[in-house]
Amino acid sequence: MNDAPPGYYGTRDVARALGIGPAGVRKLVQRGQLRRAGGTERRPWYAARDVAALTVKRTAVKAA
Numbered sequence: 001m002n003d004a005p006p007g008y009y010g011t012r013d014v015a016r017a018l019g020i021g022p023a024g025v026r027k028l029v030q031r032g033q034l035r036r037a038g039g040t041e042r043r044p045w046y047a048a049r050d051v052a053a054l055t056v057k058r059t060a061v062k063a064a
Helices: 011-018 022-030 048-063
Strands: 044-047
Touching (some): 011 022
16 A cells, blocks of 8 residues: 555565565664655655665665
């Protein structure tokens, strides 16, 4: 169930894109590597461009 507007991802979608669990997404937010772009405290949204940038960054780190 994705209740985020176009151009945004919910927590489950971000977790799936990054290959991690929802707890991992929360850790990324706590560490300042990903920021919430809207939604509510319980159902935040994340900008698709931020998720894409983080995916590229994480891929580059794994390749190095």
